[in-house]
Amino acid sequence: MAQEKPSMLVVSAHAADFVWRAGGAIALHAEKGYHVKVVCLSFGERGESAKMWRKPGMDMAQVKLARRQESLKAAEILGVSDIEFFDLGDYPLRVPDEALFRLVDIYREIRPAFVLSHSKEDLYNCDHPLATHVAQEARIIAQAHGHTPEKPVIGAPPVFLFEPHQPEQCNWKPQVLLDITPVWEKKRKAFEVMAAQEHLWEYYTRVARQRGAQAARNSEKAITYGEGYARVFPQVPEVLG
Ligand SMILES: [Zn+2]
Numbered sequence: 532m533a534q535e536k537p538s539m540l541v542v543s544a545h546a547a548d549f550v551w552r553a554g555g556a557i558a559l560h561a562e563k564g565y566h567v568k569v570v571c572l573s574f575g576e577r578g579e580s581a582k583m584w585r586k587p588g589m590d591m592a593q594v595k596l597a598r599r600q601e602s603l604k605a606a607e608i609l610g611v612s613d614i615e616f617f618d619l620g621d622y623p624l625r626v627p628d629e630a631l632f633r634l635v636d637i638y639r640e641i642r643p644a645f646v647l648s649h650s651k652e653d654l655y656n657c658d659h660p661l662a663t664h665v666a667q668e669a670r671i672i673a674q675a676h677g678h679t680p681e682k683p684v685i686g687a688p689p690v691f692l693f694e695p696h697q698p699e700q701c702n703w704k705p706q707v708l709l710d711i712t713p714v715w716e717k718k719r720k721a722f723e724v725m726a727a728q729e730h731l732w733e734y735y736t737r738v739a740r741q742r743g744a745q746a747a748r749n750s751e752k753a754i755t756y757g758e759g760y761a762r763v764f765p766q767v768p769e770v771l772g
Contacts (some may be wrong), residue, residue, distance in 0.1 A: 532742050537565035540643035544662035545575025546602040547725050551735050552693035553647045554609055554718035555711025555758040561610025569606060569614040569767040570634060572662050574598040578622035582727045594668055605721040622754035626665045638673035641683045646670060646688050650703040691760035705759030708746035715756040
């Protein structure tokens with residue numbers, strides 16, 4: 532059902548990616564009254580759950596369930612309005628046409644003001660670039676007048692790409708630095724829910740401080756924590772400054 536309030540769409544390859552990479556943007560916009568929709572293409576059950584697999588007697592169903600529960604808990608802390616798990620598998624993620632069209636339907640239904648997904652390249656992870664490819668392909672199909680003509684096409688929501696784990700290797704540059712200082716405690720609390728990836732907590736706190744310092748340097752604002760994004764399409768502002 533179409534919402535009256537503005538909405539944003541986050542397309543996450545694995546169940547935790549949206550927390551590490553976009554938790555600040557999610558919490559910030561949720562507080563501003565946006566409807567936040569998150570799509571997790573997989574649970575990250577094979578490739579991003581190493582700690583869980585070290586427990587004796589672990590199996591795929593238990594890992595998926597645990598990752599789902601963590602993800603739901605983190606989403607609640609961040610203020611996500613709606614989350615869907617496509618359960619397409621990871622390492623490797625594979626996206627059949629039904630899943631692509633399901634995502635197109637989501638674009639048409641929520642008509643996002645902007646979209647967040649992964650970097651276009653990631654030498655360390657093939658699922659991440661595939662997720663962003665699918666997010667962009669679905670966006671283009673949702674703009675096509677001949678696709679399910681009974682549902683109105685979407686406009687041109689800007690697309691912002693998450694910061695990958697090692698930006699230099701992924702040809703990713705921070706073109707947008709978002710001040711997430713006001714919601715930092717929520718982001719930290721949300722990623723502490725990710726018990727399977729405890730090794731990343733301090734790492735992503737450092738990343739947020741680094742981007743915060745750079746955001747302060749590129750503005751006249753006191754910013755402590757930041758989140759970086761690359762842009763896909765040209766920005767179309769009313770004025771330049
Ligand atoms: Zn991931």
